[in-house]
Amino acid sequence: MESSRSGTAGRPIKCKAAICRKAGQPLSIEEIEVDPPKAWEVRIKILCTSLCHSDLSSWKLDVEPFAIFPRIFGHEAIGVVESVGENVHEVKEGDTVLPVFHPNCGDCPDCKSSKGNGCSVFVKRPGLVHNMPRDWTSRFRGSDGQVIYHFLKVSSFSEYTVVDIANIVKIDGLFPVDRACLLSCGVCTGVGAAWKVAGVEEGSTVAIFGLGSVGLAVAEGARLRGASKIIGVDLNPEKFELGKKFGVTDFINPSGCRDRPLSEVC
Structure with a gap:
């Protein structure tokens, strides 16, 4: 030793x-x-x-x-x-x-x-x-x-x-x-999800459900892979401003999508 x-x-x-x-x-x-x-x-x-x-x-x-x-x-x-x-x-x-x-x-x-x-x-x-x-x-x-x-x-x-x-x-x-x-943990989990699991490609569209630490890391991973549209889905509208720093381009609050499936809104 x-x-x-x-x-x-x-x-x-x-x-x-x-x-x-x-x-x-x-x-x-x-x-x-x-x-x-x-x-x-x-x-x-x-x-x-x-x-x-x-x-x-x-x-x-x-x-x-x-x-x-x-x-x-x-x-x-x-x-x-x-x-x-x-x-x-x-x-x-x-x-x-x-x-x-x-x-x-x-x-x-x-x-x-x-x-x-x-x-x-x-x-x-x-x-x-x-x-x-x-x-x-x-x-x-x-x-x-x-x-x-x-x-x-x-x-x-x-x-x-x-x-x-x-x-x-x-x-x-x-x-x-x-x-x-x-x-x-959190960052490598999120970035790894975008890079290794989803295999985000340049120009692709990504939807992220929940903009906590892992979700924001997913956004960063997708941004680094060249995603053209990164949609953040969260009940807290304040998360959108934070999400922009990590590459989120669009924001959806699912509480306002009661009459339409969320998949259509995205």
Whole structure:
């Protein structure tokens, strides 16, 4: 393991985290202990994290085996590498990284395919929702020694977290952290929908239902692909002005389309 200028490499770190102990209950800020990274793992200091609707949906979920507590939510974030485990060569201490919940081993046929990146190595392994994907154990402990579970292989609602190298992307450290954290989920989901799923072509017309963060990212992706008409559909008219900044050319409020199918209005 590489040495750390802070002297914390190879040792547990005590820090604060937002813990969910029961579905739907308020998160509690508690002191936890974060283990050092094992082989192929990276421990990072979270600089900024955002709230995704997937966090909210999972917070409400109380159905096993998807709901398990206590756990640390959060998966849209940006951080700095504090230390790395053995066999990690892609990043080093001090690098700015995005933890991403979608793994990429880089070696399997699916990761190498130009048609998608649904890693077949880690997706098919058990326990990767609640724990680390290689040994299926947690790197978090409460002050009483109780195991605290991971969420989507990231758990960014913590000052420090441990992430597998397959879930890390190195980025430029000059990127504003409050914007960069959105790249790890919302932005890539929306842009990817336009580029990889819909395959938006130059001159095409695109309709986007809902101008939240993902919808706006779809608009940006469609704009970059040369769509000539990008229709934003949302109940909030204020979203149109915001949407224009991301390429939305037309706006439809479906509440005013009661006498006509929305498809005709578009």
